[in-house]
Amino acid sequence: MTDQSVTKRTRQRRPDTRPSEILAAALALFSEKGFAAARMEDVAARAGVSKGAIYLYFPDKSALLKSIVHQAIGEQIAVAARMADHIEGPVAPVMAQLAGMLAHRIETTDLPSIIKLVIGESRAHPEIGQYYLDNVVKLALPLLERLLSHGIATGEFRAVDPNLTVKCMIGPLMLSALWHAVFVPLGAAPYSVAALADQHMDIFLRGLRP
Amino acid sequence: MTDQSVTKRTRQRRPDTRPSEILAAALALFSEKGFAAARMEDVAARAGVSKGAIYLYFPDKSALLKSIVHQAIGEQIAVAARMADHIEGPVAPVMAQLAGMLAHRIETTDLPSIIKLVIGESRAHPEIGQYYLDNVVKLALPLLERLLSHGIATGEFRAVDPNLTVKCMIGPLMLSALWHAVFVPLGAAPYSVAALADQHMDIFLRGLRP
DNA sequence: TTAGTTACTGACTGGTCAGTCATTAAACTC
DNA sequence: GAGTTTAATGACTGACCAGTCAGTAACTAA
Numbered sequence: 001m002t003d004q005s006v007t008k009r010t011r012q013r014r015p016d017t018r019p020s021e022i023l024a025a026a027l028a029l030f031s032e033k034g035f036a037a038a039r040m041e042d043v044a045a046r047a048g049v050s051k052g053a054i055y056l057y058f059p060d061k062s063a064l065l066k067s068i069v070h071q072a073i074g075e076q077i078a079v080a081a082r083m084a085d086h087i088e089g090p091v092a093p094v095m096a097q098l099a100g101m102l103a104h105r106i107e108t109t110d111l112p113s114i115i116k117l118v119i120g121e122s123r124a125h126p127e128i129g130q131y132y133l134d135n136v137v138k139l140a141l142p143l144l145e146r147l148l149s150h151g152i153a154t155g156e157f158r159a160v161d162p163n164l165t166v167k168c169m170i171g172p173l174m175l176s177a178l179w180h181a182v183f184v185p186l187g188a189a190p191y192s193v194a195a196l197a198d199q200h201m202d203i204f205l206r207g208l209r210p
Numbered sequence: 211m212t213d214q215s216v217t218k219r220t221r222q223r224r225p226d227t228r229p230s231e232i233l234a235a236a237l238a239l240f241s242e243k244g245f246a247a248a249r250m251e252d253v254a255a256r257a258g259v260s261k262g263a264i265y266l267y268f269p270d271k272s273a274l275l276k277s278i279v280h281q282a283i284g285e286q287i288a289v290a291a292r293m294a295d296h297i298e299g300p301v302a303p304v305m306a307q308l309a310g311m312l313a314h315r316i317e318t319t320d321l322p323s324i325i326k327l328v329i330g331e332s333r334a335h336p337e338i339g340q341y342y343l344d345n346v347v348k349l350a351l352p353l354l355e356r357l358l359s360h361g362i363a364t365g366e367f368r369a370v371d372p373n374l375t376v377k378c379m380i381g382p383l384m385l386s387a388l389w390h391a392v393f394v395p396l397g398a399a400p401y402s403v404a405a406l407a408d409q410h411m412d413i414f415l416r417g418l419r420p
Numbered sequence: 421t422t423a424g425t426t427a428c429t430g431a432c433t434g435g436t437c438a439g440t441c442a443t444t445a446a447a448c449t450c
Numbered sequence: 451g452a453g454t455t456t457a458a459t460g461a462c463t464g465a466c467c468a469g470t471c472a473g474t475a476a477c478t479a480a
Binding site for chain 2: 196
Binding site for chain 4: 222223224225228259260261263266
């Protein structure tokens with residue numbers, strides 16, 4: 001309150017930077033209080049604008065939620081897909097690398113909060129859950145499934161059910177994201193997601209050997 | 211509407227059965243619409259009572275949420291603990307059995323919806339998240355950790371980080387619960403959690419062999 | 421300097437809903 | 451079957467908040 005009134009006492013006109021500031025504030029408040037309990041006035045206050053200003057950039061409250069998810073997902077899966085879809089040698093290192101990338105994103109971005117939001121609001125706002133399902137789940141899982149099937153075909157892995165096994169692969173990472181978004185704020189011990197990903201892939205890939 | 215008005219047209223006095231009926235209705239609506247968006251009047255309607263009647267049995271709305279979680283958790287962890295804490299032979303079959311039990315509970319009870327609720331409401335209602343953390347997470351994980359450490363000590367498993375490895379073990383089951391609570395209602399393909407637990411433990415235990 | 425344009429403000433409105441309570445009805449008592 | 455107790459009702463109230471809009475401040479072009 002006191003210090004920021006030094007830097008900006010009067011109102012500012014910054015139409016370019018407002019939307020992202022508002023989204024950042026909204027994500028913080030939504031994941032802190034839940035979507036329904038977060039007040040637009042508080043989002044505005046945290047973004048340093050008045051309530052009305054939000055409605056210059058977003059049609060309504062749920063548009064904030066949608067924009068947050070859209071922005072966070074973006075191109076990311078497509079990038080991973082390109083990386084994974086034409087490989088020559090063994091697939092195990094590629095899988096380990098993908099797990100490491102995901103772990104890194106869990107530790108350095110807002111992904112955990114966003115996953116938490118998607119889970120919590122998917123019924124009240126099915127478009128959100130649907131978007132995540134279509135643009136993340138339905139791209140990422142088949143991608144890993146192809147990778148796994150390829151490994152089985154070449155004899156690198158033993159025969160397992162690819163559909164189920166893919167879920168075994170990402171389960172621990174999903175749990176890590178939720179652990180850090182849900183339980184750490186309540187006092188649970190945080191841990192290195194990268195270390196977990198390493199440990200998991202070590203066990204997992206060894207368990208897939210013929 | 212029409213048929214139940216045949217069976218019970220007038221108001222009934224059934225103080226013994228009301229609370230559980232109200233809780234069942236509340237769980238259904240909370241997991242359908244989210245806690246905040248569920249209206250007490252709708253909970254009452256689904257339970258076949260008036261809104262006022264709910265307040266004869268529960269002090270307020272959040273008491274419904276608390277009771278749902280309390281009731282669902284109950285003794286269950288303690289039972290598993292008793293089963294797991296004095297074993298003689300190899301621990302691998304015990305771990306597989308515990309995973310199977312959890313898978314069964316995910317498939318046959320409201321556990322997935324409850325997990326979803328805890329995740330979604332843990333910030334707005336920290337007591338809920340705290341209760342789950344204290345009575346489920348902080349009991350179940352150390353229990354599995356002890357089991358795992360014992361297996362490492364006897365040479366049944368190779369040396370891994372027990373703390374991280376336990377999270378690798380339950381991650382896929384957690385994901386299954388959320389899959390069925392969040393994505394299946396949106397059109398994702400359901401799958402057998404028991405089969406996933408089998409597949410997972412097959413890979414996991416093989417990956418732990420010395 | 422001034423006239424015009426665009427960004428922003430915040431008091432206000434209309435609707436929603438948790439929780440209350442005076443009233444009614446069922447069940448029990450003697 | 452009159453009197454008492456306890457369960458249940460639903461209209462009502464007070465608080466809350468998303469979204470609006472008349473007004474104001476900042477910037478721009480002339």
